[in-house]
Amino acid sequence: MSIxxxxxxxxxxxxxxxxxxxxxxxxxxxxxxxxxxxxxxxHSDEVxxxxxxxxxxxIMDVMGLDLSDDSLKGTPQRVAKMxxxxxxxxxxxxxKPKITLxxxxxxxxxxxxxxxxxxxxxxxHHFVPIFGKAHVAYISSGKVIGLSKLNRIVQYxxxxxxxxxxxxxxxxxxxxxxxxxxxxxxxxxxxxLCVSSRGIKDxxxxxxxxxxxxxxxxxxxxxxxxxxxxx
Numbered sequence: 001m002s003i004x005x006x007x008x009x010x011x012x013x014x015x016x017x018x019x020x021x022x023x024x025x026x027x028x029x030x031x032x033x034x035x036x037x038x039x040x041x042x043h044s045d046e047v048x049x050x051x052x053x054x055x056x057x058x059i060m061d062v063m064g065l066d067l068s069d070d071s072l073k074g075t076p077q078r079v080a081k082m083x084x085x086x087x088x089x090x091x092x093x094x095x096k097p098k099i100t101l102x103x104x105x106x107x108x109x110x111x112x113x114x115x116x117x118x119x120x121x122x123x124x125h126h127f128v129p130i131f132g133k134a135h136v137a138y139i140s141s142g143k144v145i146g147l148s149k150l151n152r153i154v155q156y157x158x159x160x161x162x163x164x165x166x167x168x169x170x171x172x173x174x175x176x177x178x179x180x181x182x183x184x185x186x187x188x189x190x191x192x193l194c195v196s197s198r199g200i201k202d203x204x205x206x207x208x209x210x211x212x213x214x215x216x217x218x219x220x221x222x223x224x225x226x227x228x229x230x231x
Contacts, residue, residue, distance in 0.1 A: 045092070097149060114137070119154060123194045130164065137225055164207055168209040169211055181214060187225075191205075
């Protein structure tokens with residue numbers, strides 16, 4: 001099949017029977033897994049970029065932009081590369097970070113906290129940025145993970161169209177799986193441009209979500225963690 005044949009656009013069906021009128025601007029969270037089609041990876045990344053570039057060029061044309069202008073003519077390709085190679089690269093399992101664990105040779109059995117991890121994602125409802133900080137903590141069950149890998153796990157799940165609640169839980173469940181323990185906590189404090197730059201246009205508000213697993217599910221541990229997170 002040629003690329004032009006692959007560029008045929010199919011109608012988009014409403015999600016789970018919800019109409020756009022029903023959803024409106026409401027925050028909709030449909031499950032832990034990112035909603036992907038069964039054939040999400042039938043096209044190579046190169047084909048996806050070519051498809052996106054042509055479709056985005058059509059969007060720009062519909063909006064009345066002059067694509068012959070030097071400033072705009074490369075925009076469809078730049079957007080396509082950004083979508084596939086950068087801000088939505090977390091959709092592809094091939095980009096999942098490789099994790100190596102180490103023995104807890106120091107016998108450190110208290111919580112380890114990696115705070116203020118820079119977080120950039122995109123709202124799946126309007127495809128505009130979510131940005132803020134993620135705080136991750138765990139108590140070793142015998143294995144420890146390199147600190148930079150905590151950042152990479154956050155980045156991997158953030159680099160896809162997201163809902164903050166799902167993102168929080170995806171990071172937590174991945175860490176539980178890798179570390180072999182339920183003793184994991186994740187807190188995300190982020191601003192949503194779908195709130196601050198459009199719609200209600202509230203620039204002051206932020207959204208905080210949390211997941212407290214295992215030993216972190218007690219008031220004492222939550223208070224201890226919150227104390228560590230204070231500036």
